[in-house]
Amino acid sequence: MAAVSRFDAIVVGGGCAGLSAAVRLAGGGAKVLVLEARSRLGGRATTFQDRVTGEPVDNGQHVLLGCYRETLAFLSAIGARDRVRAQPNLSVTMIDEAGTRTELTCPPWPAPWHLLAGACRWSALGWSDRLALLRMAAPIRAEAGAPSNETVQSWLAAHGQTERLLRFLWEPLVLAAMNQPMDAVSAAPFQRVLAEMFTGSSENSAVVLPARPLIEMYAEPAREYITRAGGDVRLSTPATVNVQGRRIVVTAGRETFESSATIVAVPWVKLDTTITGETAPLASTLAAAAATKPSPIVTVNLWYDAPIFDRPFVGLPGRTAQWLFDTAAIVPGMTHLSIVSSGATALLTETNDAIVAMADAELRASIHAARNARIVKSTVIRQPHATFSLAPGQPPRPATATALPRLWLAGDWIETGLPATIESAVRSGHAAADRALSSGTSS
Numbered sequence: 022m023a024a025v026s027r028f029d030a031i032v033v034g035g036g037c038a039g040l041s042a043a044v045r046l047a048g049g050g051a052k053v054l055v056l057e058a059r060s061r062l063g064g065r066a067t068t069f070q071d072r073v074t075g076e077p078v079d080n081g082q083h084v085l086l087g088c089y090r091e092t093l094a095f096l097s098a099i100g101a102r103d104r105v106r107a108q109p110n111l112s113v114t115m116i117d118e119a120g121t122r123t124e125l126t127c128p129p130w131p132a133p134w135h136l137l138a139g140a141c142r143w144s145a146l147g148w149s150d151r152l153a154l155l156r157m158a159a160p161i162r163a164e165a166g167a168p169s170n171e172t173v174q175s176w177l178a179a180h181g182q183t184e185r186l187l188r189f190l191w192e193p194l195v196l197a198a199m200n201q202p203m204d205a206v207s208a209a210p211f212q213r214v215l216a217e218m219f220t221g222s223s224e225n226s227a228v229v230l231p232a233r234p235l236i237e238m239y240a241e242p243a244r245e246y247i248t249r250a251g252g253d254v255r256l257s258t259p260a261t262v263n264v265q266g267r268r269i270v271v272t273a274g275r276e277t278f279e280s281s282a283t284i285v286a287v288p289w290v291k292l293d294t295t296i297t298g299e300t301a302p303l304a305s306t307l308a309a310a311a312a313t314k315p316s317p318i319v320t321v322n323l324w325y326d327a328p329i330f331d332r333p334f335v336g337l338p339g340r341t342a343q344w345l346f347d348t349a350a351i352v353p354g355m356t357h358l359s360i361v362s363s364g365a366t367a368l369l370t371e372t373n374d375a376i377v378a379m380a381d382a383e384l385r386a387s388i389h390a391a392r393n394a395r396i397v398k399s400t401v402i403r404q405p406h407a408t409f410s411l412a413p414g415q416p417p418r419p420a421t422a423t424a425l426p427r428l429w430l431a432g433d434w435i436e437t438g439l440p441a442t443i444e445s446a447v448r449s450g451h452a453a454a455d456r457a458l459s460s461g462t463s464s
């Protein structure tokens with residue numbers, strides 16, 4: 022069957038990377054076809070409906086940061102910038118294992134001095150901790166230079182970070198940003214995260230929370246933008262990208278497509294089943310993707326019969342479930358608590374009952390009001406492939422361009438310098454679309 026060319030560009034994968042690539046292409050005048058295997062958009066950042074109550078439930082609480090500049094630009098492009106809410110400056114409540122509550126609140130000073138000023142008033146720390154934190158100002162502003170073969174833990178130790186700083190600041194931040202424990206993850210990408218958050222404007226480190234279920238926050242507005250520009254977004258349409266010499270033929274069901282640009286925006290674990298045919302020019306990329314290890318996230322959603330705390334989110338340092346979000350205070354229409362356990366390899370094999378009991382016990386120990394509340398409903402979401410591992414020694418991440426002139430890669434795992442985040446996915450999507458547009462893709 023001859024391949025048809027009704028589209029200027031084809032994007033395989035409808036997560037943050039694929040949708041941001043398609044929106045950038047459509048904005049550049051290209052007629053784009055997006056092919057998504059699942060019945061809903063959003064990939065690893067999406068929304069389900071609870072089977073019993075119909076309440077929207079995200080597949081895991083997602084936190085953005087003020088430094089997510091390309092994500093925020095993507096939201097603006099699709100008219101969805103008001104679907105997230107940003108703190109004016111970084112402000113975090115922590116409740117330690119003894120139930121003591123402290124607040125890190127940073128003033129609007131130039132970074133990283135706003136963090137140091139916030140730390141001076143943060144009662145979780147003493148003066149020796151604050152002095153030790155001062156030692157991180159130079160490595161943060163250096164932006165690079167941390168070794169990729171060293172773990173975050175040994176890098177922070179080399180910079181004299183104290184046990185309390187590790188427990189209250191660095192470990193919760195590493196788990197949230199990198200989804201791996203400090204002793205398992207490479208220092209180089211963490212230094213990049215610190216530079217993104219704690220240089221430039223103090224707003225870069227502010228927490229930005231979705232104000233809509235994820236699918237409404239970006240995926241549906243992106244779909245509408247693409248179709249308004251003459252493109253098409255097809256769900257439940259797994260695609261294969263067949264390499265035939267220098268030709269790239271995309272097959273979806275009974276249809277085949279060929280266009281001047283194909284962007285493959287699937288996760289690393291799906292690359293080898295998505296790209297087929299004469300793949301020898303892509304052999305090293307395919308081999309690296311196949312050898313890249315995952316890191317899991319387990320989310321427990323709890324519905325209590327009474328409110329148990331008064332913040333949109335709190336950190337629970339030292340706990341198995343390190344961050345607690347009250348979706349009722351974040352997204353209209355949601356009513357549950359979302360308890361996130363990052364780097365949760367040990368939880369993957371536990372039963373749902375055991376995971377819920379663990380989360381409930383930890384909340385009761387940390388938060389007084391939880392002792393008088395009763396769980397009326399719970400769900401557990403296991404995501405074994407939530408992110409790719411950034412452990413020292415992992416295979417190199419691929420570049421946007423491939424050895425084939427009409428084929429580009431996108432996805433959070435492309436070499437953006439950032440960990441597996443929405444921002445990494447969107448930067449990779451924009452980069453792939455920009456390459457395709459500059460190679461002459463558009464009607």
Ligand SMILES: Cc1cc2nc3c(=O)[nH]c(=O)nc-3n(C[C@H](O)[C@H](O)[C@H](O)COP(=O)(O)OP(=O)(O)OC[C@H]3O[C@@H](n4cnc5c(N)ncnc54)[C@H](O)[C@@H]3O)c2cc1C
Pocket residue numbers: 033034035036037038039056057058059062063064065066080081082083084085258259260261286287288291294295318320404406407408431432433434441442443444446
């Ligand atoms: C529980 C959880 C919590 C997270 N928390 C945060 C957070 O707080 N902040 C943050 O920034 N990031 C967070 N992340 C990471 C973030 O969700 C991901 O980095 C981002 O969504 C990855 O987007 P992507 O487009 O690269 O990949 P994906 O979202 O995986 O999208 C790829 C898409 O390709 C589709 N696909 C695969 N194969 C094919 C095929 N052959 N044909 C067609 N379609 C195909 C898939 O179905 C999928 O929809 C979290 C992730 C998880 C799982």
